[in-house]
Amino acid sequence: MTPGFHFADPKRGKALADAIRILAPVEPFKIVHVCGTHEVAITRNGLRRFLPETVDLLEGPGCPVCVTPARDIDTAIAMAKAGATLCTFGDMIRVPGSEQSLDSARSEGADIRTVLSAADAVEIARNESIEVVFFAVGFETTAPMTAAVLLDDPPPNFSVLVSHKVIPPAMAALLDLPDNRIGAYLAPGHVSTIIGVEAYADWLTERKLPIVIGGFEPLDLLYAVALILRQHRDGTPKVENAYPRAVANEGNPAAQHLIAEVFEIADVGWRGVGTIPSSGLQLRDAYAHFHAGPRFTLDLPEEAGEIPGCRCPDVLTARAVPSDCPLFGTRCTPLSPVGPCMVGTEGACSIWFRYGGRESL
Amino acid sequence: MCLAAPARILSIDDNIATVDYGGVETKARLDTLTEDVAPGDYLLIHTGFAIRRLSAEDAEETLKLFDELAAAVAAEEASREAEESPS
Numbered sequence: 338m339t340p341g342f343h344f345a346d347p348k349r350g351k352a353l354a355d356a357i358r359i360l361a362p363v364e365p366f367k368i369v370h371v372c373g374t375h376e377v378a379i380t381r382n383g384l385r386r387f388l389p390e391t392v393d394l395l396e397g398p399g400c401p402v403c404v405t406p407a408r409d410i411d412t413a414i415a416m417a418k419a420g421a422t423l424c425t426f427g428d429m430i431r432v433p434g435s436e437q438s439l440d441s442a443r444s445e446g447a448d449i450r451t452v453l454s455a456a457d458a459v460e461i462a463r464n465e466s467i468e469v470v471f472f473a474v475g476f477e478t479t480a481p482m483t484a485a486v487l488l489d490d491p492p493p494n495f496s497v498l499v500s501h502k503v504i505p506p507a508m509a510a511l512l513d514l515p516d517n518r519i520g521a522y523l524a525p526g527h528v529s530t531i532i533g534v535e536a537y538a539d540w541l542t543e544r545k546l547p548i549v550i551g552g553f554e555p556l557d558l559l560y561a562v563a564l565i566l567r568q569h570r571d572g573t574p575k576v577e578n579a580y581p582r583a584v585a586n587e588g589n590p591a592a593q594h595l596i597a598e599v600f601e602i603a604d605v606g607w608r609g610v611g612t613i614p615s616s617g618l619q620l621r622d623a624y625a626h627f628h629a630g631p632r633f634t635l636d637l638p639e640e641a642g643e644i645p646g647c648r649c650p651d652v653l654t655a656r657a658v659p660s661d662c663p664l665f666g667t668r669c670t671p672l673s674p675v676g677p678c679m680v681g682t683e684g685a686c687s688i689w690f691r692y693g694g695r696e697s698l
Numbered sequence: 699m700c701l702a703a704p705a706r707i708l709s710i711d712d713n714i715a716t717v718d719y720g721g722v723e724t725k726a727r728l729d730t731l732t733e734d735v736a737p738g739d740y741l742l743i744h745t746g747f748a749i750r751r752l753s754a755e756d757a758e759e760t761l762k763l764f765d766e767l768a769a770a771v772a773a774e775e776a777s778r779e780a781e782e783s784p785s
Contacts, residue, residue, distance in 0.1 A: 352768035454746030
């Protein structure tokens with residue numbers, strides 16, 4: 338960790354934990370975050386032990402690869418089997434599609450490669466005379482990079498399979514699910530670096546719940562939770578920025594411009610949740626020639642339905658925690674995952690399994 | 699997926715910065731960045747692209763925010779306790 342940007346000193350931690358204890362609500366109160374990186378930071382640092390008994394903190398649909406529909410994975414696999422060199426982020430490789438994962442297709446000989454950046458996929462296309470498809474997953478944090486490489490004159494043998502999603506519509510949709518009494522949102526830090534504080538303002542005026550943008554250091558998270566609980570106690574729900582060193586009110590205009598130039602908003606499916614209006618990105622007509630779809634003849638398997646016994650849909654909608662699932666840690670483990678939440682390194686089940694799960698409260 | 703970590707700029711060539719990323723030297727694209735930056739500045743990097751300039755002053759400011767909130771809540775609590783049990 339770079340010196341000066343690591344916030345975990347125990348003295349401040351205790352002071353913030355004391356504040357959280359003082360601000361504890363009397364009635365049960367559910368805070369939902371929507372960021373796999375948040376869940377890693379919360380669970381790895383054991384921060385739930387500092388929450389009052391009345392407060393639950395759950396990960397919703399925060400793992401981009403977990404919410405990527407099986408159909409999109411099927412499509413990526415079919416492209417690779419039709420001759421494409423399929424490049425994507427490492428998280429995506431083992432997530433099951435309808436019949437298999439990218440990893441198992443690779444073991445059958447498909448050319449599937451892990452990249453750390455969209456720019457790396459373009460480099461492969463520049464250096465080799467093969468059809469390269471970048472399977473573009475991720476939220477607003479990641480979508481600008483896909484846009485940037487498309488605007489940077491990629492070679493003609495480069496195309497994209499776009500499965501980007503945007504977070505605020507999913508946060509709104511979760512509130513409308515039955516039996517989902519979400520008291521507050523801990524909003525994602527680096528998505529907010531891109532979209533800004535103002536992006537949450539529109540729908541908050543109708544919803545009236547605390548939305549606090551949090552960072553990723555242990556103290557950042559304790560601070561954000563304390564702000565949420567103070568808003569709740571005082572009955573003053575609003576958007577509050579607990580990560581101002583990385584999030585500006587207006588966000589990152591350069592990145593927003595890249596997204597808006599290349600993509601338009603679309604209704605898309607979220608695995609475990611269903612179709613959410615205006616929650617995804619698709620290529621604008623001017624960039625449609627980069628769409629990988631028309632370049633290949635695809636042989637798609639029958640689309641799989643829900644996985645029997647797997648509670649990923651409930652975990653992804655913040656209606657259950659991993660240990661509520663009967664398969665968690667028994668039939669479903671990172672080595673032998675049943676559902677997507679146990680595969681993605683930012684899936685709640687995978688994180689709870691790796692870091693010992695929930696502290697008993 | 700939304701992991702982003704601070705890195706220090708070593709040099710800049712057009713829209714690509716060479717950065718020190720926790721001891722590892724790597725490249726970061728600057729086309730996703732709004733702010734002007736120079737060698738020595740810190741960047742928040744996500745999948746090979748810079749998304750925000752970080753400053754040491756803002757980091758100090760963050761610590762101040764933590765302290766202020768903790769102190770304010772503790773002070774409220776102390777005055778509430780004082781009201782409830784006047785000695």
